[in-house]
Amino acid sequence: MNFEQLSMLAPEFTMLVGGCLALLVGATSASQRAQLVSPLAFITIVAALLMTLSLGTPESAQVIPGLWLSSLTFYVRCVALVVGAIIVLVNWHQPTASERGEYMALILFSLLGVLLTASSNDLIVLFFSIELVSIPTYVLIGLSREDSRASESAVKYFFLGALSAAILAYGMSFLYGAAGTTLLQTSGDGASIAAWASHGVMSGTAIVGLLLILAGLAFKVAAVPLHVYVGDVYEGAASPITGLLGFVPKLAGFVALIQIFSACQWDVPDAAYWAIWAMAAATMTVGNVVALLQTNVKRMLAYSSVAHTGYMLVALLVGPMAGHGPMHNGVAALLFYIAVYGAMNLGLFAVLSAFARRGKPIETLDDLAGLATVSPLIGLATAVCSFSLMGLPPTAGFVGKLYVFSSAFSLGAEHAFQKPLIILAVIGVVNSAIGAAYYLRIVASVYIRESDESPTPVAGHPVRWGIALCSIPLLVLFVWPVGLLDTARQASVPTNAPVHSVKVVEASGITSAPNTTPPVLLNEMPFAAASRD
Amino acid sequence: MTIGVTHFLVVGAVMFCCGLYTMSTKRNAIGILIGVELVLNSSALNLVAFDRYMGAGRLDGQIMALFIIVLAAAEAALAVGICINVYRNLATVDVDKATQLRG
Numbered sequence: 005m006n007f008e009q010l011s012m013l014a015p016e017f018t019m020l021v022g023g024c025l026a027l028l029v030g031a032t033s034a035s036q037r038a039q040l041v042s043p044l045a046f047i048t049i050v051a052a053l054l055m056t057l058s059l060g061t062p063e064s065a066q067v068i069p070g071l072w073l074s075s076l077t078f079y080v081r082c083v084a085l086v087v088g089a090i091i092v093l094v095n096w097h098q099p100t101a102s103e104r105g106e107y108m109a110l111i112l113f114s115l116l117g118v119l120l121t122a123s124s125n126d127l128i129v130l131f132f133s134i135e136l137v138s139i140p141t142y143v144l145i146g147l148s149r150e151d152s153r154a155s156e157s158a159v160k161y162f163f164l165g166a167l168s169a170a171i172l173a174y175g176m177s178f179l180y181g182a183a184g185t186t187l188l189q190t191s192g193d194g195a196s197i198a199a200w201a202s203h204g205v206m207s208g209t210a211i212v213g214l215l216l217i218l219a220g221l222a223f224k225v226a227a228v229p230l231h232v233y234v235g236d237v238y239e240g241a242a243s244p245i246t247g248l249l250g251f252v253p254k255l256a257g258f259v260a261l262i263q264i265f266s267a268c269q270w271d272v273p274d275a276a277y278w279a280i281w282a283m284a285a286a287t288m289t290v291g292n293v294v295a296l297l298q299t300n301v302k303r304m305l306a307y308s309s310v311a312h313t314g315y316m317l318v319a320l321l322v323g324p325m326a327g328h329g330p331m332h333n334g335v336a337a338l339l340f341y342i343a344v345y346g347a348m349n350l351g352l353f354a355v356l357s358a359f360a361r362r363g364k365p366i367e368t369l370d371d372l373a374g375l376a377t378v379s380p381l382i383g384l385a386t387a388v389c390s391f392s393l394m395g396l397p398p399t400a401g402f403v404g405k406l407y408v409f410s411s412a413f414s415l416g417a418e419h420a421f422q423k424p425l426i427i428l429a430v431i432g433v434v435n436s437a438i439g440a441a442y443y444l445r446i447v448a449s450v451y452i453r454e455s456d457e458s459p460t461p462v463a464g465h466p467v468r469w470g471i472a473l474c475s476i477p478l479l480v481l482f483v484w485p486v487g488l489l490d491t492a493r494q495a496s497v498p499t500n501a502p503v504h505s506v507k508v509v510e511a512s513g514i515t516s517a518p519n520t521t522p523p524v525l526l527n528e529m530p531f532a533a534a535s536r537d
Numbered sequence: 538m539t540i541g542v543t544h545f546l547v548v549g550a551v552m553f554c555c556g557l558y559t560m561s562t563k564r565n566a567i568g569i570l571i572g573v574e575l576v577l578n579s580s581a582l583n584l585v586a587f588d589r590y591m592g593a594g595r596l597d598g599q600i601m602a603l604f605i606i607v608l609a610a611a612e613a614a615l616a617v618g619i620c621i622n623v624y625r626n627l628a629t630v631d632v633d634k635a636t637q638l639r640g
Contacts, residue, residue: 128601135608142615152626159623159632163569166612167560170576173605174553177580177598181542181587186597195595 009067012059015052015081016119022048023112030105038101042466045108046092049115053085061494066191072125079339079495080122080259087251087346088115090473094354095244096466099148107147110140114252121256121263127176127186127197130260134172134224137256138165141249145241157240164223164233172220178213179264182206188267197267206273214276217264218283224257227317228286231310235294238306243365244467246302247353250309251346254316258342261320262335262496270323280321281424288314288435295442300368304442305352308393311439312345318432319408321425322415324496332414335496337407340489344392344400344481351389351474352446355382358463358471366459369445373455382461382468385475386450390443392478395436400481407489409433545586552579566623566630570616574609581605 026041026048061078092111099107117136124130142165146158179197180186189198206214223230238246265272272280291311298304319341322334359378361371376383392401412429415422481488556575563569581602588598620630627634 128597128604131601132604132608139611139615142619146619146622155619155622155626156636158619159566162616162619163560163566163573163632166570166573166616167557167576169608169612170556170573170580173577173580174549174583176601177549177583177587180584180598180601181591184591185595186601 009065012065012067012073013071013123014055014059015085016116016123018048018052018055019112019116019119022051023109023116026105026109026112028105030103030107030109038104041104041108042092042096045112046089048112049085049089049092052119053082053089056081056085061491066125067123069187069190070126070129071120071123072189073123074495075491075497076259076262076495077119077123079491080255081119082491083339083343083346084115084118084122084252084255087343087350090347090350090354090470091244091248091252093466093470093473094247094350094357096470097464098242098244098357103148107144110144110147111248114140114144114248118252118256118259121259124263125188127180127188130188130263131169131173131176134221134256134260135169137253138169138224141165141253144245144248145237149242151240153240154242157237160233160240161237164230168220168223168230170220171216175213175216175218175220178209178216180213182210182213188263198269201268201271206268206271211273211275214264214268214273215279218261218276218279221257221261222283224253224260225313225316226254226310227283227313228290228310231287231290231313234306234310235298235303238302238309239300239367243302243353243357246305247350250305250349250353251342254309254313255342255346258316258320258338262338265320265323272323277321277421280317281421281428284314284317284321284428285431286314287311287317288432292435292438292442296438298442299370301356301372301446302353302367304446305349308439308442309349311435312341312349312393314435315405315408315432316341316345318412318425318428321421321428322411332411333493333496334408334411336489336493337404337411339492339495340485341404341408343488343492344404344478347474347477348389348392348399348401351385351471351478352393354467354471354474355386355389358382358461358467359459360462361457361459369449369453370455371459372446372449373453374458375450378458379461382471383450385471387447388475388478390447394440394443396440398479398482400478400485403482403485405436542586542590545582545590549579549583549586552576552582564631564633566616566620566632569632570613573612573616577605577609577612 022045026044029037029044030041056078061075065073067073092108095107095111114137117133120133120136121130124133142158142162145161146155183197183200185195185197187194187196190196219230226234238249241249288311291307291314295304295307295311298307316338319334319338324333324335356366359366359375366372375386388399392399395401395405409429409432412425415425552575556572556579559572559575560569563572584598584602588596624630
């Protein structure tokens with residue numbers, strides 16, 4: 005390891021230093037200094053984003069054996085930092101002045117965990133990155149809240165989270181026992197899980213390990229049957245932080261699943277495959293049906309978050325190498341979808357946090373009534389985010405759902421799971437239709453329903469900017485999804501090329517695997533080209 | 538009879554199940570935390586056993602076990618903080634009393 009290699013971790017170091025500075029500034033009691041914390045957190049994230057962009061898409065480069073930068077790292081860094089910046093905007097005035105330092109530092113640390121998850125190349129690093137994502141969120145729920153519901157939701161989230169972490173560690177111990185190493189992949193001939201998986205049938209130990217890992221990560225992504233906490237936790241937490249809860253752990257969980265499956269060469273054993281299949285079907289259905297029954301918008305969005313996890317699991321099952329066409333890449337569809345989901349979900353929670361009714365933050369459909377007359381622009385943003393969650397044009401949610409389901413339909417007959425995946429995609433499409441019903445209730449409440457007491461705007465400029473930054477990209481990405489999708493497709497190609505084709509470049513001091521990513525051609529994308537016209 | 542990796546795995550599995558059982562039956566938040574610790578320690582035991590019998594000599598498992606001990610300590614600190622917060626609001630750490638959120 006030398007300075008050149010360390011400099012590739014500049015975004016992570018920036019987040020770490022920014023978080024520590026926020027803690028220090030927050031520790032000083034002067035309240036005018038507390039005003040500095042939110043701008044500091046925002047600038048830190050923007051700086052980390054600029055560094056990520058200037059570093060560009062790295063060739064698969066190993067910093068230390070446990071950290072491996074790839075095009076997946078680049079994509080996840082960009083998405084996490086862009087959405088992270090909006091999360092800071094939405095939370096700008098949320099914490100009380102005396103707790104603002106801790107609050108912003110915890111947001112930065114949680115995002116740092118996502119960045120590290122995307123570059124981890126070792127089960128140890130992966131496990132602790134995921135914990136770095138989760139542990140700050142347990143605290144964030146209870147911080148700066150007088151409401152006793154917040155401490156109840158913190159306690160529920162913490163104990164289920166701790167259990168899922170323990171199950172994840174237990175599963176990883178079995179995977180380690182089967183593979184004999186915790187390294188996910190190596191550039192040389194050394195032992196790694198990728199090398200072990202490329203020659204050998206999975207033993208029972210490994211399958212047990214994978215199933216337990218799946219169970220542990222199901223909590224992070226809020227998949228059935230480990231979704232039981234979402235309703236209570238989302239309702240108890242403040243709206244601005246709920247936008248973070250719906251996105252950051254989900255992104256980390258899915259990236260971890262991609263990392264582990266790609267180390268296993270996407271050769272998922274049948275038991276795990278069927279487990280994910282059942283999980284995806286149940287997650288979509290339970291999420292949508294329970295969401296239909298809710299009148300509390302936060303609770304409704306919580307179960308909608310479960311349903312969206314189901315759609316993403318479908319894409320995960322398709323995998324990255326289903327075919328050669330543009331729509332055949334499930335992992336690219338998943339990565340695209342989760343970025344879009346982050347924006348549309350955060351947008352709605354930002355709207356909820358921007359208003360109050362009768363002196364309380366708005367929570368129910370009744371509270372939303374008449375919002376469009378009070379603030380037409382925010383009403384429009386609510387409609388855009390809702391339509392995007394529904395998957396209707398002209399929003400990015402439509403493009404995302406199209407990619408996810410068409411990737412499942414596009415499998416060739418030679419694929420062993422062609423029929424089950426088509427059934428799953430049909431279940432998904434039916435579920436999208438069910439989902440439309442409750443999102444429409446939100447739009448109807450905002451636009452049609454009349455209320456004796458309309459919500460009053462309470463948000464400052466940062467929250468308004470946050471709402472704009474969530475909803476405008478949703479329209480832009482519908483017209484021009486190519487840029488994001490192209491990056492997602494590069495990120496989805498497994499970095500672990502067969503061990504023999506990787507050569508070690510020592511001259512530059514950077515151990516790299518050159519050109520494991522095939523070039524992606526824009527004109528391979530009929531839909532993207534068509535939508536531009 | 539020589540002691541092999543299976544024996545350690547069985548002990549680990551028993552600890553894992555005891556942890557799950559503790560978590561599902563205890564109503565006191567601290568009791569639930571003890572259950573979490575049992576589950577975490579079962580994974581640490583597994584890691585050390587696998588490292589001893591099947592590892593490639595790189596001590597990966599033992600290092601991960603050490604980190605898990607650190608994580609358990611961090612989680613215990615966090616759990617106590619959260620429990621104090623709950624106690625201030627509800628004057629009890631009995632999780633059955635925390636029932637404002639239902640749906």
